[in-house]
Amino acid sequence: MEKKTLPTLDLKRHYAQIREEIDEAIRGVVESQYFVLGPEVKSFETEAANYLEVKHAVGCASGSDALLLDLMALDVGPGDEVITTPFTFFATVSAITRLGATPVFADIDPKSYNLDPAKVLEKITPRTKAFMPVHLFGQMVEMEKIVPELESRGIHIVEDCAQAFGTWRKADGRIVRCGGWGELGAFSFFPTKNLGAYGDGGMVTTNDDAQAERLARLRVHGAGITYFHDEVGLNSRLDALQAAILRVHLRHLDECIEERRRIADRYRMLFAERELSEFMTAPYEIPGNYHTYHQYVVRAQRRDELMNFLGAEGIISRIYYPLPLHLQKCFAFLGGKRGDYPESEKLAEECLALPIFPGLTMAEQQWVADTIAKFYKDGR
Numbered sequence: 001m002e003k004k005t006l007p008t009l010d011l012k013r014h015y016a017q018i019r020e021e022i023d024e025a026i027r028g029v030v031e032s033q034y035f036v037l038g039p040e041v042k043s044f045e046t047e048a049a050n051y052l053e054v055k056h057a058v059g060c061a062s063g064s065d066a067l068l069l070d071l072m073a074l075d076v077g078p079g080d081e082v083i084t085t086p087f088t089f090f091a092t093v094s095a096i097t098r099l100g101a102t103p104v105f106a107d108i109d110p111k112s113y114n115l116d117p118a119k120v121l122e123k124i125t126p127r128t129k130a131f132m133p134v135h136l137f138g139q140m141v142e143m144e145k146i147v148p149e150l151e152s153r154g155i156h157i158v159e160d161c162a163q164a165f166g167t168w169r170k171a172d173g174r175i176v177r178c179g180g181w182g183e184l185g186a187f188s189f190f191p192t193k194n195l196g197a198y199g200d201g202g203m204v205t206t207n208d209d210a211q212a213e214r215l216a217r218l219r220v221h222g223a224g225i226t227y228f229h230d231e232v233g234l235n236s237r238l239d240a241l242q243a244a245i246l247r248v249h250l251r252h253l254d255e256c257i258e259e260r261r262r263i264a265d266r267y268r269m270l271f272a273e274r275e276l277s278e279f280m281t282a283p284y285e286i287p288g289n290y291h292t293y294h295q296y297v298v299r300a301q302r303r304d305e306l307m308n309f310l311g312a313e314g315i316i317s318r319i320y321y322p323l324p325l326h327l328q329k330c331f332a333f334l335g336g337k338r339g340d341y342p343e344s345e346k347l348a349e350e351c352l353a354l355p356i357f358p359g360l361t362m363a364e365q366q367w368v369a370d371t372i373a374k375f376y377k378d379g380r
Helices: 011-032 038-052 063-073 090-098 117-122 147-152 209-219 240-273 302-311 329-334 341-351 362-377
Strands: 056-060 083-084 102-105 128-131 156-160 168-171 174-177 184-188 202-206 224-227 296-300 351-354
Touching: 011 038, 011 240, 038 056, 038 240, 056 063, 056 128, 056 209, 063 090, 063 156, 063 184, 063 202, 083 090, 090 102, 102 329, 147 156, 147 209, 202 209, 240 296, 240 351, 296 341, 302 351, 302 362, 341 351
Parallel strands: 083 102, 083 128, 128 156, 156 184
Antiparallel strands: 056 202, 168 174, 184 202, 296 351
């Protein structure tokens, strides 16, 4: 008999629920034979902008390109500094270094895993050109504690929203969705994201008409008119097939996010019932945030042992992220060393992402919780 397994993410379950809509969308693109940019992309850009409550959304080839395009639109380059977090995916910092600018790290808050606002403000220098907050795992940075000071100094704000489509924050008497607080936003539609394509895809957002026009030009080799290039850009166009799929997923996004939030609440309840708080810590939701739980990341004692034990029982977990960026070999030229950002380094040793996805059942969550309790309470 085949052993029962539980993946960290199971995309097949959601596809089974919306199969007819997806298949119809794909068929429409194939019949149109319009595969790059075009009407489907334009429609998706309009629908995404409306959802995010921003003026402009510009599709591109990936979340990595979205970050790069945003920084290019701000003319970030050699001599400039960009403040960001060392606890994020590689693409956040690679976009900065590819343009010859210098990433400047600020440490994280140990409860939320997001940037610590006080530490961000400490990193400002006369060379700071931009701030790139990462709304990690589906939770927004406390932007209201940072943005006024940065704006008063003329520092640009580029939100890395790769993991946070649909996330919002209520602060100072208003609700702002991620991608609409800064000057520019960057999104990823990698298949694992809450709003995911069936391949790569990305998007940039802005409320500035001129920036939107420039971004649309930069994604097609800097050409405002075909074969006439105003500047050197990228080949970073969103495929029509992916846009059509994303339009379907966007119609179901809110219900999927609500299901993720119910799953997160259920995990907390199950862990509390099993009295696991002395061994592991559930994700913390910052007051005012609408957390969309792109990942459900706990802090766990003896993390690697727990991960191996879960795997042996058939439960797949993952580590996001095992090594902060200031310690990565490719960024050694920045001079980072162990001890520079202790909260990020400690989290890298304790973080563990448990299964979370639309369609995850109560029985499966009980299995996860029981297995964790078995590991910690059987004296292992």
